[in-house]
Amino acid sequence: MAIISVLSQKGGTGKTTTVRTLTDLFGRVGLRVLAVDLDPQANLSDYLDVDPDASPTIGEVLQGAATVSEAIHGGVVPANLGLAEAELMLGGKLGRELTLKRALKHVAADYDVILIDCPPSLGLLTVNALVASDYALISAEAQYFAMQGVEQALQVIELARENLNPDLEWLGVLLNIVDLRTRHSREALDSLRRHYPEKVFDTPIRSSIAYAESAERALSIIDYRPDLAADYQAVGVELLRRVRMSAASQRLSSLLP
Numbered sequence: 531m532a533i534i535s536v537l538s539q540k541g542g543t544g545k546t547t548t549v550r551t552l553t554d555l556f557g558r559v560g561l562r563v564l565a566v567d568l569d570p571q572a573n574l575s576d577y578l579d580v581d582p583d584a585s586p587t588i589g590e591v592l593q594g595a596a597t598v599s600e601a602i603h604g605g606v607v608p609a610n611l612g613l614a615e616a617e618l619m620l621g622g623k624l625g626r627e628l629t630l631k632r633a634l635k636h637v638a639a640d641y642d643v644i645l646i647d648c649p650p651s652l653g654l655l656t657v658n659a660l661v662a663s664d665y666a667l668i669s670a671e672a673q674y675f676a677m678q679g680v681e682q683a684l685q686v687i688e689l690a691r692e693n694l695n696p697d698l699e700w701l702g703v704l705l706n707i708v709d710l711r712t713r714h715s716r717e718a719l720d721s722l723r724r725h726y727p728e729k730v731f732d733t734p735i736r737s738s739i740a741y742a743e744s745a746e747r748a749l750s751i752i753d754y755r756p757d758l759a760a761d762y763q764a765v766g767v768e769l770l771r772r773v774r775m776s777a778a779s780q781r782l783s784s785l786l787p
Contacts, residue, residue, distance in 0.1 A: 535659040541650035544706025559781040567609040574607035579748035589616040599639040631662035660690035672715040702729035733764040
């Protein structure tokens with residue numbers, strides 16, 4: 531199985547949409563998938579249509595008041611604003627960076643893939659996610675500061691790898707919100723590919739208002755706009771290949787038009 535953290539150093543990079551869509555895609559090819567919302571804004575929980583009053587949540591898990599098994603609601607471990615309080619409490623605990631790893635080990639055998647939606651920052655919650663993970667995927671927006679954001683995220687990945695999780699593998703960079711008709715997007719993509727030639731995913735995710743519309747309706751982009759979903763299908767095929775799940779990658783590839 532694979533535990534994959536999806537992170538970025540700021541919001542608005544398409545990170546949550548990536549987790550939501552990959553969760554759906556992987557489930558459609560027979561993988562057992564658990565999505566973990568580690569963002570106090572709880573956008574993933576909302577996008578996956580989890581009841582906002584669902585309890586317990588990941589916050590209670592991190593505080594030791596619930597197990598992950600108890601906090602799973604329809605294949606999701608949701609979050610709410612209480613997660614911000616849980617993060618503050620974690621700051622004073624011994625071994626705080628290992629809290630999520632210890633919690634997930636009790637359910638890891640039940641899933642093929644666990645996807646963690648990190649908060650749009652590189653603090654303690656993100657470090658917990660990286661320490662608990664086998665792989666890290668960086669989400670970046672196709673804009674001027676994309677390179678800086680990737681470099682900052684890589685520093686945190688290296689910190690987790692050097693001190694707490696030496697087996698953590700960086701999967702690469704997924705470029706989101708891309709409009710290749712503009713020079714700005716093309717330059718951002720070219721810059722990343724020059725600096726990280728083997729790490730930038732082959733397929734960038736096209737910019738579209740449809741992603742916001744599908745989130746508002748709590749619908750997967752796969753059902754809402756299948757033409758746009760082709761981008762994520764291609765990314766999913768490549769990601770599964772990178773985590774050495776070749777059979778699932780081939781099944782997902784067969785769904786492509």
